[in-house]
Amino acid sequence: MPGDHDPTDRAYAEALDAADPLASFRDEFVIADDDVCYLDGNSLGRLPKATEEALRRVVSEEWGTGLVRGWSRWIDRPAQVGDRLGRAVLGAGPGQVLVADSTTVNLYRLAAAALDARPDRGAIVADPADFPTDRYVLQGLAAERGRRLRRLRAVRTDAVARACAPGDVALVCLSHVDFRTAALAPLAEITAAAHAAGALVLWDLSHSAGVVPVSLDAAGVDLAAGCTYKYLFSGPGAPAWVYVRAEQQRRLRAPVWGWFAQRDQFAMGGAFRRADGVTGWLTGTPSVLGLAAVDEGIGLVERAGVEAIRAKSVALTELVIALFDAWLAPLGFELMTTRQAAGRGSHVAVRHPEAWRLCRVLAEQDAVIADFRPPDVVRLGFSPLTTRFAEAWTGAERLRRACAERRYERVESVRPRVT
């Protein structure tokens, strides 16, 4: 950010928008109310206009008119859309990615496969600050299969190497971007450290896929999973994805033996014979509507390019950190996200004792949708294909005002079930 510009001047953010090579992408999304500052695309990405049309087509034409004949097209979609995701987003060659099931189910089945492949190793290394479903899935598998969960104190290469040093670790399971702090883990280095200790590695890329460049093949990653409804714009509960490195596809045993994983599926043979390649990692009937939405979402990211998206993401978080320094720090906010651009994803987390009530004030009075995370975190998320610099600026400015004017004092402090 040039020193001769004042980030607290809205004109500065507007100038960044004017120079933004990705600015026109926003027109490809449904923006129902241009005044709403949507800083929660890291929970649920916006709806692409093309997805509305793709869903109408798959519902009314492919299902409504084509009926069951549609399966001649649909049957290959999990692998086709997976290949596109691999190529455009994950740095994965063909035949290693599937779009199917939920992140939770995928984490379960990949982690189970990894544990089964290391029967003589009693430990799983995981981050106690990781997203709940990751932690719970591992807790369940550890309890079921008599493994110990070893808590990692910092997601750094040396910490992983230390945690793996006893030589008893079957699996290291971590998130690429921390869902609260936005800390970006050194994926390749940690993968190498875990491998050096004989462990397999499973990465959750829910908070990085589509917004941070990833090279799963080059990094030697064994297994990865993630959702598609954040930076891949695929809608609430859209199917998630799995990556199973080619060389691990036969070595590891998929726990759920479903009919979509059967060699010569429609021969419906008596014994399960797992299909070659990543197909052997399918489970049951995939969500055809969901796949159509995922395909459209990936298409937008593919066209923009993850490198360009990352550049704008960094610029957005830089702007907001500058505004944090100018506006929020003096009001008692604490920055949880690193100031090192290379070490963070696409959101900025700030702490404040009144975080929950501030989020309510923003939503109810100021048309700012941000995310509260217990106990005291406000997440400001930036989705470069839809978030304008001026929108990020306005969100930060409204947060400043809501706090400075102490408007949160007039809000109930009872927290809802859903945030």
Next chain:
Amino acid sequence: MPGDHDPTDRAYAEALDAADPLASFRDEFVIADDDVCYLDGNSLGRLPKATEEALRRVVSEEWGTGLVRGWSRWIDRPAQVGDRLGRAVLGAGPGQVLVADSTTVNLYRLAAAALDARPDRGAIVADPADFPTDRYVLQGLAAERGRRLRRLRAVRTDAVARACAPGDVALVCLSHVDFRTAALAPLAEITAAAHAAGALVLWDLSHSAGVVPVSLDAAGVDLAAGCTYKYLFSGPGAPAWVYVRAEQQRRLRAPVWGWFAQRDQFAMGGAFRRADGVTGWLTGTPSVLGLAAVDEGIGLVERAGVEAIRAKSVALTELVIALFDAWLAPLGFELMTTRQAAGRGSHVAVRHPEAWRLCRVLAEQDAVIADFRPPDVVRLGFSPLTTRFAEAWTGAERLRRACAERRYERVESVRPRVT
């Protein structure tokens, strides 16, 4: 069927349509080509018009406009739609049904839970003629957990009692309606026989839910699962459902510990504490679009009533069996489906050495969509809310002609991957 009517006279089928109290339901579905005989609603049900509109609403309004705020509505949908399914279709009181995940994943997690609850019993009883995914899931679990699969030769109460007699059976897992023969199992009697032997019971209701009355509560069923894209009209790959009997919900351990099963989900606490009730059987983020479609499909069945649907289903299969006798038996076809209406579901299976080529002739030349099942079965499926008697009649008549004219001889005999 009155003796003084000739079923081979089309006027007879037309008279049945004229007297059909459910006839008007067909108008509530998208019928792109009225001349197509769609006899494969047991693979994929037709598209309800209301579903087109419901999906448009959930996509464009709830997601596009509401954005992440939609979760305040969506979060309860798996249980809400599950309760409706339980009430309208499954004979299940509230708090026991969830709409989530795929049939395959649901069979896996329910069967795993049952096996874990009977650690000292080494056998699983299953039908080697069951649908592939059921068999493969059980094969995988048996291999993983060191259990024996005991093949059941006939899905009858005495056969189940015999298979369970050694007292070593952890789980009996069967389909209510056989996907090939349409044989309808005596669900309550088999459940009682399995329980008498100390086994748990898991029923797959994919081919009966919505077309055969079911009383899971009254029958004492422990666990059940099924799809929603056949007689529940929810679209390709729509989310499936699980039933977990109230008294088993805490006794059994759900294997996949996902964040949607966590008590106080959005507190995001450190340790997994399973939610009370059926919520503890959720896994990850549910498909919001899929749930909207399932809800609409159930709504149609609820309005028609499963008893009325069953009555028409029986009349449709009676008609086609009469036509089989008149037309198909003389051409060398064999009836696989029982003549006892009480013992069959909503399709009629016929065998013929040229079954595969006949299905191709029907699809390509005669606008009849029926289902081929290896090695030699033609399935004629009847979905009472959309299938007319005249449509069933025409389908049987075109099958007769295709065979009598030996038109299959001019068709390639290579089978496709997808049928």
